[in-house]
Amino acid sequence: xxxxxxxxxxxxxxxxxxxxxxxxxxxxxxxxxxxxxxxxxxxxxxxxxxxxxxxxxxxxxxxxxxxxxxxxxxxxxxxxxxxxxxxxxxxxxxxxxxxxxxxxxxxxxxxxxxxxxxxxxxxxxxxxxxxxxxxxxxxxxxxxxxxxxxxxxxxxxxxxxxxxxxxxxxxxxxxxxxxxxxxxxxxxxxxxxxxxxxxxxxxxxxxxxxxxxxxxxxxxxxxxxxxxxxxxxxxxxxxxxxxxxxxxxxxxxxxxxxxxxxxxxxxxxxxxxxxxxxxxxxxxxxxxxxxxxxxxxxxxxxxxxxxxxxxxxxxxxxxxxxxxxxxxxxxxxxxxxxxxxxxxxxxxxxxxxxxxxxxxxxxxxxxxxxxxxxxxxxxxxxxxxxxxxxxxxxxxxxxxx
Amino acid sequence: xxxxxxxxxxxxxxxxxxxxxxxxxxxxxxxxxxxxxxxxxxxxxxxxxxxxxxxxxxxxxxxxxxxxxxxxxxxxxxxxxxxxxxxxxxxxxxxxxxxxxxxxxxxxxxxxxxxxxxxxxxxxxxxxxxxxxxxxxxxxxxxxxxxxxxxxxxxxxxxxxxxxxxxxxxxxxxxxxxxxxxxxxxxxxxxxxxxxxxxxxxxxxxxxxxxxxxxxxxxxxxxxxxxxxxxxxxxxxxxxxxxxxxxxxxxxxxxxxxxxxxxxxxxxxxxxxxxxxxxxxxxxxxxxxxxxxxxxxxxxxxxxxxxxxxxxxxxxxxxxxxxxxxxxxxxxxxxxxxxxxxxxxxxxxxxxxxxxxxxxxxxxxxxxxxxxxxxxxxxxxxxxxxxxxxxxxxxxxxxxx
Numbered sequence: 001x002x003x004x005x006x007x008x009x010x011x012x013x014x015x016x017x018x019x020x021x022x023x024x025x026x027x028x029x030x031x032x033x034x035x036x037x038x039x040x041x042x043x044x045x046x047x048x049x050x051x052x053x054x055x056x057x058x059x060x061x062x063x064x065x066x067x068x069x070x071x072x073x074x075x076x077x078x079x080x081x082x083x084x085x086x087x088x089x090x091x092x093x094x095x096x097x098x099x100x101x102x103x104x105x106x107x108x109x110x111x112x113x114x115x116x117x118x119x120x121x122x123x124x125x126x127x128x129x130x131x132x133x134x135x136x137x138x139x140x141x142x143x144x145x146x147x148x149x150x151x152x153x154x155x156x157x158x159x160x161x162x163x164x165x166x167x168x169x170x171x172x173x174x175x176x177x178x179x180x181x182x183x184x185x186x187x188x189x190x191x192x193x194x195x196x197x198x199x200x201x202x203x204x205x206x207x208x209x210x211x212x213x214x215x216x217x218x219x220x221x222x223x224x225x226x227x228x229x230x231x232x233x234x235x236x237x238x239x240x241x242x243x244x245x246x247x248x249x250x251x252x253x254x255x256x257x258x259x260x261x262x263x264x265x266x267x268x269x270x271x272x273x274x275x276x277x278x279x280x281x282x283x284x285x286x287x288x289x290x291x292x293x294x295x296x297x298x299x300x301x302x303x304x305x306x307x308x309x310x311x312x313x314x315x316x317x318x319x320x321x322x323x324x325x326x327x328x329x330x331x332x333x334x335x336x337x338x339x340x341x342x343x344x345x346x347x348x349x350x351x352x353x354x355x356x357x358x359x360x361x362x363x364x365x366x367x368x369x370x371x372x373x374x375x376x377x378x379x380x381x382x383x384x385x386x387x388x389x390x391x392x393x394x395x396x397x398x399x400x401x
Numbered sequence: 402x403x404x405x406x407x408x409x410x411x412x413x414x415x416x417x418x419x420x421x422x423x424x425x426x427x428x429x430x431x432x433x434x435x436x437x438x439x440x441x442x443x444x445x446x447x448x449x450x451x452x453x454x455x456x457x458x459x460x461x462x463x464x465x466x467x468x469x470x471x472x473x474x475x476x477x478x479x480x481x482x483x484x485x486x487x488x489x490x491x492x493x494x495x496x497x498x499x500x501x502x503x504x505x506x507x508x509x510x511x512x513x514x515x516x517x518x519x520x521x522x523x524x525x526x527x528x529x530x531x532x533x534x535x536x537x538x539x540x541x542x543x544x545x546x547x548x549x550x551x552x553x554x555x556x557x558x559x560x561x562x563x564x565x566x567x568x569x570x571x572x573x574x575x576x577x578x579x580x581x582x583x584x585x586x587x588x589x590x591x592x593x594x595x596x597x598x599x600x601x602x603x604x605x606x607x608x609x610x611x612x613x614x615x616x617x618x619x620x621x622x623x624x625x626x627x628x629x630x631x632x633x634x635x636x637x638x639x640x641x642x643x644x645x646x647x648x649x650x651x652x653x654x655x656x657x658x659x660x661x662x663x664x665x666x667x668x669x670x671x672x673x674x675x676x677x678x679x680x681x682x683x684x685x686x687x688x689x690x691x692x693x694x695x696x697x698x699x700x701x702x703x704x705x706x707x708x709x710x711x712x713x714x715x716x717x718x719x720x721x722x723x724x725x726x727x728x729x730x731x732x733x734x735x736x737x738x739x740x741x742x743x744x745x746x747x748x749x750x751x752x753x754x755x756x757x758x759x760x761x762x763x764x765x766x767x768x769x770x771x772x773x774x775x776x777x778x779x780x781x782x783x784x785x786x787x788x789x790x791x792x793x794x795x796x797x798x799x800x801x802x
Contacts, residue, residue, distance in 0.1 A: 011453045048476060049475075052476055052479045052480045056479050059489070060479045063490050067468040070464065070471070071446065073464070074461045074462070075453055078450055078457050078461045078462070088461075139495075
């Protein structure tokens with residue numbers, strides 16, 4: 001089980017979370033609980049550090065940040081004990097979570113679960129600090145964003161658990177963001193592949209690193225609410241038979257991207273490569289890429305999307321290359337990416353045709369299209385994004401199971 | 402160097418404390434800084450735990466409480482780094498502080514300072530978490546009250562340091578509490594023996610455990626203010642020659658004790674032992690003990706003092722034993738213990754005579770007397786305590802160096 005920061009934000013919420021662990025323990029299950037830092041603690045610690053040094057980072061910041069989860073695990077274990085269950089808390093180091101890489105963004109290198117197993121054998125509920133491990137220098141290091149999910153899935157894999165429950169502040173994975181599409185429906189299950197595509201398309205339920213790990217080790221992940229008893233969504237390895245049958249399972253909306261277009265680029269094989277290498281040199285991430293011939297002979301149009309925060313840096317990086325190609329550069333920040341995720345979309349053109357028809361019927365201009373086997377994305381004007389989502393949700397019949 | 406919680410209560414105070422460490426480092430000294438939990442953090446963590454379980458204790462509480470010092474060391478190291486000095490923070494476990502005993506009240510068993518020395522050799526300022534260590538089970542355990550002082554002195558001894566500086570919220574050791582005696586003077590030095598007696602008499606500058614450790618390993622301790630640059634008080638091994646010369650060095654006032662008197666106790670050798678064993682069975686600590694024959698033949702008077710918090714428990718523990726001895730029991734809570742501390746007091750009766758004369762001249766009734774080589778204590782009515790302190794301070798000429 002993994003409980004995020006909002007699920008353990010105060011002593012009362014910790015008590016409720018502990019009840020979940022105790023219920024599972026009473027059913028005869030061995031229970032390991034990965035706990036995040038309670039509530040705003042991580043942000044508060046970061047603010048303290050920033051007051052001392054606005055650029056604080058590195059080993060010392062990790063030593064500081066890791067205390068939030070340590071507070072979480074000990075309070076959680078105390079809550080279990082107060083309800084009559086034996087419980088032990090383990091820091092990342094005590095739980096044998098060995099990491100490598102740079103402070104603040106380490107990777108789990110291996111897990112030696114000896115101590116966890118020893119505590120489980122004593123019949124105890126074991127609480128483990130998420131987001132942290134110990135590096136080869138014997139220092140505490142943190143895992144970066146979504147780190148507690150990663151700890152939970154990696155630990156489940158190391159302990160050969162069949163499942164990992166992620167308790168969070170949403171009830172599961174929906175066919176679309178319920179704040180945008182009121183008829184959105186909670187999915188009872190979704191494949192790792194689809195979930196990865198949804199995450200890539202902007203759904204913020206789980207970080208891709210945790211999903212990839214679960215997929216690789218075949219750990220079924222149950223995303224569910226910490227505050228409601230109803231089941232959530234199971235993320236499962238793909239059913240071999242089902243893979244052949246096309247289905248659209250969910251929509252995603254990403255408002256965090258900007259579109260950068262290069263007009264009148266010479267239509268030569270290396271033009272796009274030349275431009276894209278300028279971006280990768282600067283470490284600027286690119287999401288969608290689409291190229292098409294220009295109506296003008298011998299020229300082409302290249303469009304790409306990237307996180308808004310990198311937009312002006314990207315424009316700068318491309319400026320001189322565009323000048324030497326005699327191409328012009330256009331940046332559009334008021335765009336949104338609308339995506340349809342599901343199995344076999346590329347192999348079944350009717351599914352993609354429905355997307356374009358629906359948007360056209362609603363007079364929504366498609367600025368850019370990109371497709372993969374599991375995803376169809378259209379970039380549209382941000383003012384049309386929500387109506388596009390609602391229209392597509394209806395057109396694909398997603399409100400009905 | 403050791404900085405207590407009030408000395409690192411906020412980022413600005415941490416910056417100032419870091420300046421002290423940097424100044425020493427620039428003078429070419431190798432600097433190890435033991436840091437407490439900032440400000441009220443320990444109390445806040447305890448309050449969180451109590452909201453989950455009002456009787457919270459044991460291993461999990463230690464895991465929780467130890468995070469306060471971990472926050473202190475990382476913020477302190479970040480402050481050093483922001484000022485351009487290399488610095489590394491080490492938890493108790495990383496610093497090789499091995500402890501034994503029960504959670505919440507462990508003892509330092511040994512220190513393996515390898516990692517500390519390694520960091521020092523790299524020219525770094527090393528910050529070490531006070532109040533904590535690692536026990537044979539690999540668990541974090543805390544040292545109980547005054548634990549950070551203990552960490553500092555033990556680490557100084559393990560590193561064979563000649564001195565240990567304790568930065569605190571007082572300017573040093575005074576001839577009397579300046580809030581009571583306005584002419585009280587800061588001592589430039591005091592012996593470990595005298596300091597231990599002062600601590601036993603109620604002065605709250607340092608815990609006896611740390612003093613005993615410093616005395617045993619001949620680590621000179623400098624108690625000084627974290628907020629003022631002036632030197633404080635050195636606590637030093639006793640100068641052999643000076644031991645022969647009597648001197649009164651300071652007064653102490655303890656308002657935290659109650660007096661329990663047994664009247665008309667049979668004057669037999671085992672009477673007192675019988676009563677005192679009832680108290681030790683219950684773990685009730687006793688401070689002063691005085692017995693004297695009663696004016697009534699064959700009977701005696703026994704008086705003792707103990708912390709007020711134990712008073713009613715002690716009365717209960719003695720009730721039946723007193724009944725069987727046909728003795729009566731009297732409890733007085735409004736008393737105070739006034740002590741004179743110095744070298745060779747017992748061997749020089751003029752020093753003790755001056756105490757009794759002074760109190761008599763001021764019409765202050767002495768309810769009980771106890772003496773050791775280094776201390777003379779009188780129990781008086783608590784309403785007379787402050788005037789007794791002022792009179793004695795003048796009579797012993799303590800305002801002049």
